[in-house]
Amino acid sequence: MTHDHLDTPVRAVSRPFGRVLTAMVTPFSPDGALDLDGAARLAEHLVTEQGNDALVVNGTTGESPTTTDAEKERLIRTVVETVGDRARVVAGVGTNDTRHTIELAAAAEKAGAHGLLVVTPYYNKPPQAGLLRHFTAVADATGLPVMLYDIPHRAGVPIETETLVRLAEHGRIVAVKDAKGDLTATSWVISRSDLAYYSGEDALTLPALAVGAVGVVGTSTHFSGVDTKRMIEAYDVGDTATALALHSRLLPLFTGIFRTQGTILVKAGLAAQGLPAGPVRSPLVDATEDQVAQLRADCAAAGLPLPE
Template sequence: MTHDHPAAPDRGASRPFGRLLTAMVTPFTPDGSLDLDGAVRLAQHLVDEQGNDALVLNGTTGESPTTTDAEKEALIRAVAAAVGDRARIVAGVGTNDTRHTIELAMSAEKAGAHGLLVVTPYYNKPPQSGLLRHFTAVADATGLPIMLYDIPGRSGVPIATETLVKLAEHGRIVAVKDAKGDLTATSWVLARSDLAYYSGEDALTLPALAVGGVGLVGTSTHFTGALAKQLIEAYDAGDTATALSLHRRLLPLFTGIFRTQGTILVKAGLAAKGLPAGPVRPPLVDATTDELAQLRADCAAAGLELPE
C-alpha cells in the first residue's frame, strides 16, 4: 500500500470521496430538536447547487458533541436516502473512546454511509501507539473506507508521520482530512504512502494541492462550494493562474468563516439565505448582529451576496 519512492498522485484514481466535500451543519428546529426535513433540503442544496461530491455528516461542524447516537443515525439515514445516489455520505464517528467509536461506525454503516471520518481521540491524549491501535480497531470493525481526521488544535495530539504511514498499510484507511497546518509533514506522508489528502482548512486548499493533495473538506463551502470546486478543477487542469485567482478571491470567506466557531457563522449565513439551519446547541451560542454583519462583509469581499 505504500510507495518506496515519491510519486505524483494519480488524481483520477486516488480520490475516494471526490474533490469537494462540505462538513455539513446539522439543522435544528427552533426548539433545538433535530430537523430531518431541513437536513434533507440543505444536503440537496449542497450537492445540487454547490457541487459537492460528498457530504460529511456528524462532524464537529455538525455539532456532533451535542447530538445523540440516535440522532446521528437518523441524520445519516435521511440524507443518504435523499442524495446518496449522487454524492457520497461520510459519517463522522470519532470519539475519545475506541469502543464507542466502533459502535458509531457500525451504526453509520447500517444507516447507509459510504465512508467514515475518524478524528484523533481528543482530551485523553493517547500516545502514538494508542492512536495506531484505535484507528486500526475501527478499520477492522467495518467494511467502509476511512478518512482519518488529523486536527491537533482540537484533539491535543497530532498523528505523527510514521503513524500515518503505518496506518496507510490498512486496506480501508484511504484518506486524511488534514487540519494540522504543517505542509512539510503532509509532504512526507504523501511521499511515503498512497493516502488521499484532503485539506481540512479552507484557506490551505491550493497549497495542499500543490504538494499532492486531492481536494477539500470545507466549512465555508456551504457558500463557496461551487467556486472552491472550480479552484480544484482549474489546478487539476494545469491552470494554476485561475486557481490562484480563485484562492485569492475566496480568501476573505475561507478565513472569515472562522472568526468565531465555524458552525455559528455557517448557521447564521444559511438562515440569512433562507436555507435550513436553526439555532446552535449549548455550549455554542448563536451569532450576534455584529458577527452576522461581519460575515456579510466577508461574503461581499469574496464576491458573494448574503441577503440582509
C-alpha cells in the same frame, strides 16, 4: 541542463470521496430538536446548488458533541436517502473511546453511509501506539473506507508521520482530513503513502494541492462550493493563474467563516439565505448582530454576497 521528464514516477491521483466535501451543519428546529426535513433540504442544496461531491455528517461542524447516537443514525439515514445516489455520505464517528467509536461506525454502516471520518481521540491524549491501535480497530470493524481526521489543535495530539504511514497499510484507511497546518509533514506522508489528502483548512486548500492533496473538506463550502471546485479543477489542469485568482477572491470567506466557531457563522449565513439551519445547541451560542454583519462583509468581499 534541462530535463523533459522526471525520473521519479508521477503519483497517481486517487479521490475516494471526490474533490469538494462539506462538513454539513445539523439543522435544528427553533426549540432545538433535530430537523430532519431541514437536513434533507440542506443536503439537496449542497449537492445540487453548491456542487459538493460528498457530505460529511455528524462532524464537529455538525455539532456532534451535542447529538445523541440515535440522532446521528437518523441524520445519516435522511441524508443518504436524499442525496446518496448522487454524492458520497461520510459519517463522523470519532470519539475519545475506541469502543464507542466502533459502535458508531457499525451504526453508520447500517444506516447506509459510504465512508467514515474518524477524528484523533481528543482530551485523553493517547500516545502514538494508542492512536495506531484505535484507528486500526475502527477500520477493522466495518467494510467502509476510512478518512482519518488529523486536527491536533483540537484533539491535543497529532497523528505523527510514521503513524500515518503505518496506518496507510490498512486496506480501508484511504484518506486524511488534514487540519495540522504543517505542509512539510503533509508532504512527507503523501510522498510515502497512497493516502488521499483533503485539506481540513479552507484557506490551505490551494497550497495543499501543490504538495499532492486532492481536495477539501470545507466549512465555507456551504457557500463557496462551486467556486472552490472550480479552483481545484483549474489547478488539476495546470491553470494555476485561475486557481490562484479564485483562491485570492475566496480568501475573505475561507478565513472569515472562522472568526468565531465555524458552525455559528454557517448557521447565520444559511438563515440569511432562507435555508434550514436553526439555532446552535449549548455550549455554542448563536451569532450576534455584529458577527452577522461581519460575515456579510466577508461574503461580499469573496464575491458571494448574502441576500439582504
